[in-house]
Amino acid sequence: MSIFKPANRLNLPAYPFAELERKASSIRASGGVLHDLSIGDPDLPPPQFVVDAIKASLDDPAAHVYPSSRGNPEVRESVARWFKGRFGVSVDPKTQICISIGGKEALSQFARAIVNPGETVAFPDPCYPVFRRAGTFMLDANPLKLPLDPQNGFLPDIKPAKGARLLFINYPNNPTGASAPDSFLMELGKFTDDNPDTSVAYDMAYSEMTFGAPSRSLLEFTPNAVEFHSLSKMANATGYRIGFAVGDPSRISALVRVKEEMDSGAPLPFQRALQTILDRYDGTTPPPELTANRAVYYSRKKRLEAAIKETGFEVFETDATFYSWFRVGVTEVPYINRLVESGLLLTPGSGFGEGGIGWVRASVTAPDSAIDAAAEIIRQIGTDI
Ligand SMILES: Cc1ncc(COP(=O)(O)O)c(C=O)c1O
Known part of the structure; x- marks a missing residue:
């Protein structure tokens, strides 16, 4: 047997x-x-208005057919408007946004779109486990750990990531709660521009879970990275499985290609849930x-x-x-x-x-x-x- x-x-x-x-x-x-x-x-x-948006969307005939892997065009337009108001960054909803089935899905599929077996993936240590597991080991790639030093505000030295195929970075940070100062984002933006062979995945799952100054986007410092956002922590909606990736068009297009092969997009009612909350922002004010x-x-x-x-x-x-x-x-x-x-x-x-x-x-x-x-x-x- x-x-x-x-x-x-x-x-x-x-x-x-x-x-x-x-x-x-x-x-x-x-x-x-x-x-x-x-x-x-x-x-x-x-919020109740998010739940109501989902319920209303269930009656939309478009809700019971396959969604698109890139995401509903109107929802992507809302994401682009939110990005402009929230971070002051203009992105093209047609080429620079992909709606995802949560941040975890987007991050791991992005790695699949970028990394070949045997190549190196750099990530912070400690980090959100998806970076080193789905984003590295499950792709038969090699890990490169970038230690987060408490003396340095739990920020990594990113220089050793030069030559890696993919670099994951996450602020506001899980598990430490650290935020990235502008000086770090500037350095990471420059690293991204100077190292086109290293794709930079900037995970902002906690972008809206801040208690002081609003967090800043890496895309304010470089157009060449891809950033990952999620409704989960923003709106107490981990079960809705909805998020989005924004950034460099060719890398977004690679992510969409993987999603076309592996899933058929996020369910429309949950895309509408995301849209309704983003539409209610007034600039940086939620x-x-x-x-x-x-x-x-x-x-x-x-x-x-x-x-x-x-x-x-x-x-x-x-x-x-x-x-x-x-x-x-x-x-x-x-x-x-x-x-x-x-x-x-x-x-x-x-x-x-x-x-x-x-x-x-x-x-x-x-x-x-x-x-x-x-x-x-x-x-x-x-x-x-
Ligand atoms: C740092 C970080 N990124 C991404 C995610 C993914 O969240 P979701 O897949 O629910 O969008 C989480 C969830 O815990 C997280 O902690």
Whole structure:
């Protein structure tokens, strides 16, 4: 009898968050209380007008036929208008925008459009796991890690990426919450222009999850990169699976070609959901629902970080993302285990790569009561691991 073996490229350690989810469900199944701050999946609902747009679109006859792989032309026009108002950058909706089935899909398909087996993909360490897994290992490519140094605001030295086929960069950053200063974007823009053989994928999934100055687009500094946006974190809509890529026309066209081979585009009702929210921006000012949303996450983040700081652990304080990122020592694993035993699930930094060892990520995407319970557990355990 033959024993089935999947392709070698599936020979990866379990997806870190899938493992966490399994751990969480087994604790719940045994009747234990678990406050889950491990995954960046908003507990708050999307704005009602977004839900209404989806419902209305279901009655549109265009909603039940195949969408296009590049995305609905009107939705792309809304993206272009938003980009001009939000970042001051003009892009051609016909050639420079591709609607995607979320950011994860676009990032991994973009890598497939660019990278040949054996070529090098550069990404930060720690990073969003898709860069090193779907974007590198699953394409039989070679990884090049760019360490993120806390002393340098968790910004990488990008010079070693010269010669790589693809460079992934992400700000506002998951998992650290860091933002990119203009000086870094300027340097990255110049790198992009000076190294046409290295495609630069700039991931802005958290572009709208900021609490201070609005984030800036890399496309303000170079026309040659491709930038990735998503409705997921912007509008508490991770389940809607909708995002978009914007930038250099030839690279966008390569992404569309992959999508034509592999999927048939994003469902129209969810494209309309994206359109309705982008249309309600006034320049850099989001609709009031998003401002209110940010205020909730900001207050939770500050409350949790106050408790963490009381313990004496070092918090990397930021004005972006709904993540708190803090250092607990040489390794974070015993601390994570101690928390789980006390009913709190956080994400070990090592799940984001070697550079995350010793760090812990808490996502404040759980109800206020869970944030307060988590703060209490963190205070009680203190540094006594
Ligand atoms: C840095 C980063 N990029 C992209 C994504 C993808 O989000 P989605 O596929 O829901 O658009 C995530 C989701 O967690 C993320 O953290």
